[in-house]
Amino acid sequence: MKILTFLFFLFAGIWFVGLILRTTFSRWLHRRTEEYNRAAKAARKEAQRRARGNREGEVTIETTEAAFAKKVSRGVGEYVEFEEVTEISVEEREKTSAKR
Secondary structure, three states: OHHHHHHHHHHHHHHHHHHHHHHHHHHHHHHHHHHHHHHHHHHHHHHHHHHHOOOOOOOOOOOOHHHHHOOOOOOOOOOOOOOOOOOOOHHHHHHHHHHO
8 A cells, every 4th residue: 555655646746747847848948939039030130131232322210129118208308489590691680770
Protein backbone atom coordinates (compact mmCIF):
# COMPACT_ATOMS: atom_id res chain seq x y z
CA MET A 1 0.00 0.00 0.00
CA LYS A 2 2.84 2.36 0.79
CA ILE A 3 4.36 1.75 -2.62
CA LEU A 4 1.10 2.57 -4.40
CA THR A 5 0.76 5.84 -2.45
CA PHE A 6 4.38 6.71 -3.25
CA LEU A 7 3.89 5.95 -6.95
CA PHE A 8 0.65 8.00 -7.04
CA PHE A 9 2.33 11.06 -5.53
CA LEU A 10 5.38 10.59 -7.77
CA PHE A 11 3.28 10.54 -10.94
CA ALA A 12 1.07 13.40 -9.70
CA GLY A 13 4.20 15.46 -8.98
CA ILE A 14 5.69 14.70 -12.40
CA TRP A 15 2.36 15.60 -14.06
CA PHE A 16 2.11 18.88 -12.09
CA VAL A 17 5.71 19.90 -12.93
CA GLY A 18 5.06 19.07 -16.59
CA LEU A 19 1.92 21.22 -16.55
CA ILE A 20 3.84 24.18 -15.12
CA LEU A 21 6.68 23.74 -17.62
CA ARG A 22 4.25 23.53 -20.57
CA THR A 23 2.47 26.73 -19.49
CA THR A 24 5.75 28.60 -18.91
CA PHE A 25 7.22 27.46 -22.22
CA SER A 26 4.05 28.36 -24.08
CA ARG A 27 4.10 31.92 -22.71
CA TRP A 28 7.82 32.29 -23.42
CA LEU A 29 7.34 31.02 -26.98
CA HIS A 30 4.42 33.44 -27.54
CA ARG A 31 6.52 36.42 -26.39
CA ARG A 32 9.44 35.43 -28.60
CA THR A 33 7.13 35.02 -31.59
CA GLU A 34 5.70 38.52 -31.04
CA GLU A 35 9.22 39.99 -30.83
CA TYR A 36 10.18 38.22 -34.02
CA ASN A 37 7.07 39.47 -35.85
CA ARG A 38 7.72 43.07 -34.74
CA ALA A 39 11.34 42.88 -35.90
CA ALA A 40 10.32 41.32 -39.22
CA LYS A 41 7.71 44.04 -39.81
CA ALA A 42 10.28 46.77 -39.13
CA ALA A 43 12.76 45.08 -41.46
CA ARG A 44 10.14 44.87 -44.24
CA LYS A 45 9.34 48.57 -43.86
CA GLU A 46 13.02 49.46 -44.01
CA ALA A 47 13.53 47.27 -47.08
CA GLN A 48 10.54 48.89 -48.83
CA ARG A 49 11.83 52.33 -47.99
CA ARG A 50 15.27 51.50 -49.39
CA ALA A 51 13.74 49.88 -52.49
CA ARG A 52 11.67 52.97 -53.24
CA GLY A 53 14.60 55.25 -52.77
CA ASN A 54 14.09 58.89 -52.09
CA ARG A 55 14.58 61.14 -55.04
CA GLU A 56 16.10 64.54 -54.44
CA GLY A 57 13.56 66.86 -52.88
CA GLU A 58 11.17 64.04 -51.96
CA VAL A 59 10.01 64.02 -48.35
CA THR A 60 9.00 60.87 -46.51
CA ILE A 61 7.14 61.01 -43.20
CA GLU A 62 7.23 57.87 -41.11
CA THR A 63 5.32 57.48 -37.85
CA THR A 64 6.02 55.14 -35.03
CA GLU A 65 3.82 53.71 -32.33
CA ALA A 66 5.57 55.93 -29.81
CA ALA A 67 4.58 59.04 -31.79
CA PHE A 68 0.91 58.31 -31.19
CA ALA A 69 1.48 57.88 -27.45
CA LYS A 70 3.06 61.34 -27.06
CA LYS A 71 0.02 63.56 -26.99
CA VAL A 72 -0.32 66.74 -24.97
CA SER A 73 -3.59 67.47 -23.21
CA ARG A 74 -5.69 70.46 -24.22
CA GLY A 75 -5.15 72.20 -20.88
CA VAL A 76 -1.43 72.72 -21.49
CA GLY A 77 -0.33 76.15 -22.69
CA GLU A 78 -2.05 79.51 -22.84
CA TYR A 79 -3.86 81.67 -25.35
CA VAL A 80 -1.90 84.65 -26.67
CA GLU A 81 -3.62 87.57 -28.37
CA PHE A 82 -1.67 89.37 -31.05
CA GLU A 83 -2.09 92.27 -33.40
CA GLU A 84 -0.74 92.10 -36.90
CA VAL A 85 1.69 94.95 -37.61
CA THR A 86 2.44 95.92 -41.19
CA GLU A 87 5.60 97.64 -42.25
CA ILE A 88 5.13 101.11 -43.77
CA SER A 89 7.69 103.19 -45.54
CA VAL A 90 9.21 106.39 -44.10
CA GLU A 91 7.28 108.55 -46.59
CA GLU A 92 3.92 107.04 -45.59
CA ARG A 93 4.77 107.54 -41.93
CA GLU A 94 5.57 111.21 -42.55
CA LYS A 95 2.27 111.66 -44.46
CA THR A 96 0.22 110.18 -41.62
CA SER A 97 2.03 112.27 -39.00
CA ALA A 98 1.58 115.45 -41.10
CA LYS A 99 -2.19 114.88 -41.33
CA ARG A 100 -2.51 114.91 -37.56
